[in-house]
Amino acid sequence: MSAKSKYQPVLDLGQEFNIQDGDVSEEGGVLKIKGVANTPYEKNALWDKIKEIGGENPSDIKANITIADESVYHRHVVKSGETLGKIAKHYYGNAAKYNAIFQANTDKLKNPDLIYPDQELIIPNL
Structure with missing residues (x-):
């Protein structure tokens, strides 16, 4: 092979x-x-x-x-059924880190429980 x-x-x-x-x-x-x-x-x-x-x-x-871009860990496009906790678990291995994602996206998000499909969220470097 x-x-x-x-x-x-x-x-x-x-x-x-x-x-x-x-x-x-x-x-x-x-x-x-x-x-x-x-x-x-x-x-x-x-x-x-x-x-x-x-x-x-x-x-x-x-x-x-x-x-190319080290200013963020990743840029994530929300899929149907996702929560900030699920996204945090995927990128950081810990759902409790959802608040870091929320804080990095307060320009788009007013409530951590309200995210929508097709939103692009910044996943910050921790």
Whole structure:
């Protein structure tokens, strides 16, 4: 199995995130990828996928992923049925951190219990 085949889920995730200036090559069984992620969340998700496939210190992939916007952790578009608690759980692993998201979006939100589909929320760096 080629390294590219092995790490195809990483490449697919990169496409899903619309990674900019992406480049993928394979030399001597080592997959080399580079690109610019929009946010730290996207970069972290790509690294998590790499580690899921190749282990904690994979030797068959080299990745150079930079970040376009480090001022926020991510920008999230609300989907039907979501709450700030569910969103906080997804990004921070802790639903109780919903207030950090609320505070970062007081220009759009007046009540943490009232969010609507298609709103774009800032997920702040903690």
